[in-house]
Amino acid sequence: MTRFDEPTAPGTASTGLADFEDGLRAAFTDTAREIHLPPAAGTAVVTRARRGTGVHGRGRWVAAGLATAAAVGLVAAGAAVVPRVTDGTREAATVMSGGTAPAAARAVVYGVSVGWLPADMVVLRDSAGAGRQDGAFWQTVLFGTPETAARARVADPADGPVFDVSVTVERGGAPFDPEQFVQELYGSANSGDLYAFTWELATVGGHPAGVYSLDWARPPTGTIWRVSWADGHGVLVSVEAADRATAQRIAESVVIGAAPAGPPSAGPR
Amino acid sequence: MPDSGARARRDDRSFEGFVADRGSALLRTAVFLTGDRQGGEDLLQDVLLRAYRRWADVDDPESYLRRALVNASVSRARRWPRGREQLVAWDEPGPDLAVSPGGLVDVAGRVGDRHDLLGALRQLPPRQRAVIVLRYFDDLSEAEIATELGCGAGTVKTHAARGLSRLRELMGPLAGSPAALSATSPTRKGMPT
Secondary structure (H helix, E strand, O other), rough: OOOOOOOOHHHHHHHHHHHHHHHEEEEEEHOOOOOOOOOOHHHHHHHHHHOOOOOOOOOOOOOOOOOOOEEEEEEEEEEEEEEEEOOOOEEEEEEEOOOOOOOOOEEEEEEEOOOOOOOOEEEEEEEEOOOOOOEEEEEEEEEEHHHHHHHHHHHHHHOOOOOEEEEEEEOOOOOOOOOHHHHEEEEHHHOOOOEEEEEEEEEEEEEEEEEEEEEEOOOOEEEEEEEEEEEEEEEEEEEEOOOHHHHHHHHHOOOEOOOOOOOOOOOOO | OOOOOOOOOOOHHHHHHHHHHHHHHHHHHHHHHHHHHHHHHHHHHHHHHHHHOOOOHHOOHHHHHHHHHHHHHHHHHHHHHHHOOOOOOOOOOOOOOOOOOOOEEOOOOEEEEEHHHHHHHHOOHHHHHHHHHHHOOOOHHHHHHHHHHHHOHHHHHHHHHHHHHHHHHOOOOOOHHHHHHHHHHHOOOOOOO
């Protein structure tokens, strides 16, 4: 079997690499032994797809144990979509508006009110997670027009997510440094997919912010403008859009509120 | 496999059959691509839901889904890079993920804890991680990986070399007793799905 860039001259180094590769394969095998998909997973996927719940209404096929606080509401046309982040899953439920979202808010993401979004935005999907090292929780919501939503429904998953705007809120994470964030952002994309990357310091609501542009090689992502800033009290907000003006306008419309109380874990579903 | 030989009929039953047959293998790939058990489950579920809608048009389901998993995992890392190295294995608290050289090999020379491998994988940039997973878990050739990732073989070599180097830094010597490891670990082909 061919080995990657195996040294040809020093025998000891070559042997060390070969041993490491063998050990790595064994580690994968050992770890994989414990990972199994429940037999009914395929049926569960078909059922969910036929219900039309799609990526918005999914539940996990394996129980998890996170109980955290996160909520998003899209306040439009008299209704809000509030995903319950319970056991690490996203379960969207349509409720009447007028809950915790301020009247002027277009959306609420993890207790952060978004006062302005481009016209006709709907929630395409939401996701959430937590940081192990610093105990942070975060939630990302993707928004798009109905046209974008239609494209997203039939998009090839191999091409990545389709959306017009994303809003991410993290609470309780490490202090935010716009310049340091460059390394994190660029490092995560250091894969040959990135054509161009620019950034500059700015302010949002008087707080230091970073404005980043990432020009992706692969469609349908294209160029993304990202504005990230923190309020100094452990809340980090990032907004993404296809143009700078939109990202900045959304960012400037944000009002940071308290984290919503989360429901208890729903347990296995 | 449902998709072997002539093009198989693509209906709900074939989808369910494919997932029953290959789902665990895909889940393992997904978990390694994300470096996180729950993240992998989430990723696979997302990709399966989307793939179901296109099921009738998919010629090679396994390759298609693997490619979708790779690209979706990279896309997720783009969305929220701060989460790249910090995802939690919700269902099992496990040890702290700080990986110290040599810390992944127990006294018998075996890799002791799956969290350690996952923790080390999380330290790699997503594309690099994907190459390592496809090469050393899925046993794909350089050419196959290049095809899956839509890049050149040279890029695959570079990612693999850098990824291996980084993993060696993080994991220390995994050798211990490679022969013994091989003897006690099932091969990929022999692994139940």
